[in-house]
Amino acid sequence: MELLPLTSKKSNQIKDEWSQCKTPFQTPSLVRINNIIENLKSYSKTGDVSLVEKAYIFSAKVHQGQVRLSGEPYLIHPLQVSYILTQMKMDEICVATGLLHDTVEDTYASIEEIKTLLGTEIATMVDGLTKLSKINFRSTEERQAENFRKMILSMAKDIRVILIKLADRLHNMRTLEFLPAEKQKIIAQETLDIYSPIANRLGIDWIKAELENLAFKHLYPEKFNYLDEKIKTQQNKRNQYIEEVKKMISKKLDSITLCEEIKGRVKQYYSIFKKMLHQQIDFDQVYDLIAFRIIVGSIKDCYEVLGIIHSVWKPVPGRFKDFIAMPKANMYQSLHTTVIGPYGERMEIQIRTPEMQQIAEEGIAAHWKYKEDKEIDKRDGQMFSWLRQMLEWQHELKDPKEFLETFRTNLFPDEVYVFTPKGEVKAFPQGATPLDFAYSIHTDVGNRCVGARANSRMVQINYQMLNGDTIEIITSNRQNPRKDWLKIVKTSRARTKIRQWNRLEQQNDNIKKGKELCQQNFKKYNVDFTKLYKSGEIKKSGEELGFHDGQDLLAAIGYGKIPVNHLIKKFVPPEKLEQQQPIRQKKKPVKKKLKSPAQSRVIQVKGLDNILTNFAKCCNPLPGDKIIGYITKGKGVTIHTEGCPRLLDTNPERRIETNWTPDKEFTHTTKIKVICHNTPGLLAEISGAISQQEINIKGAAISTNKSHQSVCIFEVEVKNLDHLHDTISAIQHIKGVKKVVRMRL
């Protein structure tokens, strides 16, 4: 849907207003295709306008009969957009696309047709614009605005698509007053939130300024009119002042340098308004309404002029900014200073070269030399030659790489942006799936996710979400997380939640197994386990044995952490117990335990084969630790970790270089100390986390310290240092755990 044409008395009035604001380009109210072609020929290297002509004929054909609300032919809009693109000195492909930008969205024309007639490049861009036009930015929340901007930038594979979109929005804003008031406000706000910041990011100053001022006018008409009136009534006086200051400046500069241009202008309405709002002041209190711009031939001259200005008028402290040495991310360069002018008023002065001026106005469009780099483009199959050109242009910068990085991440983030059904935007890493989306909403939504709709179309849970998709999650109460989901999801949140669920699930399994084991074993002594369980006896025993409750105890039994006899002992006299062998669990939950081979094969001692080695008890080294051997008298080599205090006490001459034999795996016993809150269920969670790492718990001791925290020491069997660290970090992630350390001695 497009907005309205421009040719009416009212819109001409707006243009007059703009002539005092900063609009470097005048657009004729009636644009004909010849105007566009003339403009294009004036700067195009190839001078080939046949594509533009073809696009015009096609656009006129498909838009034929369509009128805008004003009754004027629809074609006026694409012509205006294309004309703006020639003002930005875009190449012919881009200008032609401007003529076609609404054809697929608003007429019966198809992408295929455009492809056949005008080629893939134009068709791809029209397709991109059509997709962009379908996005509906329903949420006006400020925090969403940046996501919207990123979404637009990342959706456009070709930067020209964004430039066309900006030209489109500019013409729509220029003709906004024909729409119903309510719609005007929505579109003006969207312009302020999304499109003017994009223009700013791309460094196209005049589009940014015009979009802002037009949005301001429609959002706050009274304030706009107030400012306008104020500024107009003092216009003559101000013009005199501007002329006076200009003369003073040029007189001072004449003796030193050739000044190309001195300009004085009233600052943009919107920026004055922002200043009033921000500083809570009235119009009459805004002193630096006028900004002067001095354009000189070289960078050296810029600094020289600055020196002269500062010697004539006193600079306001803290207002000098050197954007020449440190350009803005959008490539803007200039010197800015504010001085106390001839009447004691503040004046802002900008000093720059003609090149800098061009970049300030046109931004990346100033670097538009697309055609010249055609060869490079083909090779790369990319259309980002402007990035390279910027890099070239930036060669004087201290760190052009960093600059480029900023730009690239801003334009093509490794993220996808998708909508919730309510119109909120959520960002995900590239390749993220509906599962990630579901877990980002709520753990339960994730756990119950069976599929999703992307733009109302059914998709699988492993569907890779695309920019601009609206995602709706389908859940089922019968669904549970599966382990293979871990391979599908891309966000750590989803991964953690799936793991947590699996751990919980395993715990439930263990409880079930434990219960079965108890029932079988208690039966042999004619004790009714179920009765004990129901009466709370088992819970009590669990607590006595250091578990949080009966469930935890049963889980430990089911898991094989403690033998079932531990519990039976409490209910059956010892002499009876000895007569029976307990029924053991058939299947061990822990994966095959690695055997301990002779230590000598695990350790390589420099220059010595098959020597007897043993591990020092003081530091208990694990594969992965840096180790040093100590040659004992008669007991072979004792292996210490590097830095072990005991080792430091020994005779250095007896130390010998030792290494772990690579790929020799066996388990080592080590101790982990966990300090945690004395909260119910926490111990079970910790042992769960340990078993999750496929670690056998050989023993556990629990005590309470002075601050009433639980101190748990787990004796575990690990493969190596990494294995231990993984375990420690898994425990650290449990809520309520204060500290986890590897214990030595």
Ligand code: MN
């Ligand atoms: Mn349009």
